[in-house]
Amino acid sequence: MSWSALRDLRNWAGHRVHPRWVRRICPVTFRLYDTATRTVRDFVPLEPGRVSVYLCGATVQGAPHIGHVRSGVNFDILLRWLNHLGYAVTYVRNITDIDDKIIAKSAEAGRPWWAHAALFESAFREGYQALGCLPPTIEPRATGHITEMITLMRRLLESGNAYEVDGDVYFDVRSFPDYGALSGQKIDAMQPAGDSVGDNRKRDARDFALWKAVKPGEPSWTTPWGDGRPGWHLECSAMAGKYLGPVFDIHGGGLDLIFPHHENEIAQSVAAGDQFARYWMHHSWVTIAREKMSKSLGNSVLVSEMAKRWRPVELRYYLGAAHYRSAIEYSAKALDEAASAYGRIESFVRHAAAASVGVETGSALYGVEAEARAGDRMPPEFTAAMDNDLSVPAALAVLHASVRAGNIALESGDHHEVARRLGEVLAMTEVLGISPLVQWGSDNNESGQLTETVDRLVRLALEQRQAARARKDFTAGDAIRDALAASGVIVEDTPAGPRWKLKGR
Secondary structure (H helix, E strand, C coil): CCHHHHHHHHHHHCCCCCHHHCCCCCCCCCEEEECCCCEEEECCCCECCEEEEEECCCECCCCCEHHHHHHHHHHHHHHHHHHHCCCEEEEEECEECCCHHHHHHHHHHCCCHHHHHHHHHHHHHHHHHHCCCCCCCECCEHHHHHHHHHHHHHHHHHHCCEEEECCEEEECHHHCCCCCCCCCCCHHHCCCCCCCCCCCCCCCCCCEEEEEECCCCCCCECCCCCCEEECHHHHHHHHHHHHHCCEEEEEEEEHHHHHHHHHHHHHHHHHCCCCEEEEEEEECCEEECCEECCCCCCCCCEHHHHCCCCCHHHHHHHHHHCCCCCCEECCHHHHHHHHHHHHHHHHHHHHHHHHHHCCCCCCCCHHHHHHHCCCCCCCHHHHHHHHECCCHHHHHHHHHHHHHHHHHHHHHCCHHHHHHHHHHHHHHHHHHCCCCCCCCCCCHHHHHHHHHHHHHHHHHHHHHHHHHHHCCCHHHHHHHHHHHHHCCEEEEEECCEEEEEECCC
């Protein structure tokens, strides 16, 4: 089947979750693990039919590695599943564009802090887009919300939960009885805050900074307590409150943010009178040699480098295949295995679409469309897996079972079953964000044109091979097949005729 016909199929299916596959809102079936209660809970949104999500996004100090973009992939799967369930989702993913690390890194690079932040903000956005992450409803920058931060600090000072010393504003952790509940810690067992060394002005060494007084050469903003810049924790509380209100549904981020960042967010927001997040969702890390991937440890693998060896969709499959609460141990072998697994899905979609629709016809896609219109094409086992705390590993097992069944139907010539399985696979891959019908890459038009050119050249070679075999010149036919194999094109002879695929796909 040509890629022009596949693009027609893509246009029919839609780039995002197709309306025919959207399940109407029904009694509670979706369950999420809530870090705060340490249980898997029924998800019941604050407002029927609507869900509000806040994700701690990137601190744009440097180029993104795969540990960073795993967060984007995991929460993109959440977003797509909520969309499938019929919810209207407000999704806020912030950008931290000012903090100690950005100031230090920009000085090392010899560029203004704002230029440094803007450079890597673009790099993160490109990384998310390359991996097929749907854009957030809003992506606020911390520096655009100083007014909201001042308002929040004023509320905390008036309530007695914060105090000012020489232009610094601190949160008094002992004024908040539930401090430590999210992470399961007791205050007396906690280490001092990172900025407490040599500072005896605090009431308690564990008190954290809401506002930092200006230092020579650093950026600053004016407040009633003097010029300075915000503390990291204050930024997220202010932005979440601005766009989602005093109480919202889901707050997410990595496991490393539970303490102190999310613990501090809860303290300052709730102490100010907000209810804040109703569910806390945390994803695990990508590790190398069992250590969290990070720039500070020098063990990070940049997205830009990985994209030179694996396609973005293969990288997304790899990052999304593990359960979001499970660690991923990075290895090139594991990524190769993920690429092969995705290739099996991709190969089935190509061949099933050809069998169901017809080759080079530009038809109305009757066979596939009729099957998909029959209803929700997702197998109930897939739906059950996703409803169970986004159990993607179990969902992928269902997906691959449909692929195997579809391949058996292809071999037997059961076109009705092929179309049915194709509908299932398209629905499942769409909601996981790995649809083979999406043109992945930085230049979709150029990529599509190149693929179609290759398709036509291979088909010309296959026609010559078929002609040779028809005249019983099997030596010439085998030579054509071997030449294609040497070029990375694998030919498969089937009852429906020869099929081809790229090696490793």
